[in-house]
Amino acid sequence: MTASAPSRLLTLMLAALVVALMAASLMTGPAQFPFGSVWKALVSDQGVETIIVRDIRLPRTLLAMSIGATFGLAGASLQGLLRNPLAEPSLFGAPQAAAAAASAIMAFGFANALSIAVPLGGIAGALLSVGALVAIAGRRASLTVTLLAGLALASLAGAAIALILNLAPNPFIALEIAFWLLGSLQDRSMAHVWLAAPFMIASWLILALNAGAFRALALGEDAAASLGVNVERTRILVVIGVALGVGAAVSVAGAISFVGLVAPHLVRRFYGSDPARTMLPAALAGAALLIAADIAVRLVPVAVEIKIGVVTALIGVPFFLAMIFRERRVLEDSTT
């Protein structure tokens, strides 16, 4: 189905919202700048203002946008692959593995939470976990085996994080890891952006190329296969695509929950529940949600920074509950 006019308009509005929020994110902080001076500071050298906008606010804005989009897209893809509205990016263990590897580097690698070694290790952890998952699930990669293997790897990574906190050489490091795990975009640099971007863009491409398969999978795996979808290959590609993107995201920003689960739900019904057409809007909604959360973090006047992972859940959950309440009838029917 080609997109109908109202849904295309909604996609454009979501895109405009993301752009507006990005501008707001560059304007917001301890020093409030009007839009005009942000623009000037961005394109020309305005001294301190340029340093603040380009070096402090631009990286976190770009990261919020790309990480939110990655989570939204990963959530929409996994929900499409598994035909289950409860699927979320942490299902196959990649973000947990990334978090475990990053924590290990912080605890024993003598690198602090903002060092570039942390995301590098996180990405390596995510890749390792997806390699293990594909190896365990085998060439046939049946859904149940893949899900169980993912669950096992996620539990193992969770246990590894607990062990690392347990064995941390001193309490300050344990606290630093615990805070890092809550998720934050504060003080990230363009180096973090350049490090994570290739993985996230690769993930977007892999997932987008499988959109048609998600649509056919709405009829079940046999029907999808009869419509020309290579179901097994799709499954492996999606697991890899999600691990690349979400692993990179978690590696630079810590664990950010809920965006991947909630973003597809916020937009789905406006796109006729078509799993393929939901993907781009879910990415935009995820980006908007995370940028908004990152702005909110900076607006709350408290001494200790509130972590963005906390805020996404705080903002996301009421939205989500309202949506569930409104859509109760359709949701009840859809699982039968």
Added chain:
Amino acid sequence: MSVTPRLEGQSVTVMRSRRNIVDDASIALTPGELTILAGPNGAGKTTLARALAGLIDCKGAVMFDGKPLAAMSLRERARALAYLPQGHEFHWPMRVDAIVALGREPHSDPFSRRTDADRAAVTRAMAAASVEPFADRLITTLSGGERARVAIARALATESSVLIADEPTAALDERHRLIVMELLQTIARQGAAVIAIIHDLTLAMRYADKVVLMNEGKVAATGPPQQALTPERIASVFGISVNRIETPDGSLLIPSRAL
């Protein structure tokens, strides 16, 4: 036989857990014919249907228009054969017209843009299955019989020359079972080779051009329903005795008791 088969299974054998679920089964589907695949539970009907659809590997060969199915690309195969699995699964509350349009996926480009030909095929398929009245409704709001017709419309939208339907009448009321059987017969009359797994022997007797009777993985009989479904063979394959009654609408098989 003078007519060449459109889809032919030659000595198809499928092994699972060191047991032949389908054992040396040969079957030929001819354009214009409705073939009914019948047999007790566990006879290997669904496995044979999936092998014919190219969804599982098998020993022996499946030939489409004289070419091995295994040599065709996934998309070529998807355009050639429409497969309707058991149970009519719909996982998202999508609109009926969007679901029927899924049948066009094998014809679409990577961006799933629909052409005028696609739209025309969807309209024809919806008309054939009489689902236009609920084109803009969500699938979740339809009854079981209506969903079955939507599932068939989706398979028809592909406009393939073979339709393989696994228990399309399961869980339908009497009226919808007749509607679905008449629809399958019409599809065959318009030139497609149609095979349907049907449990109801009365429906098989009434609508089949050819019956393939399976038992324990093997083809027990192939032929016109009057020859394939004799009371003696039904007794040996299904373990039931039946009464055959001649009516103005043809022969009726009435199961009387389990043997």
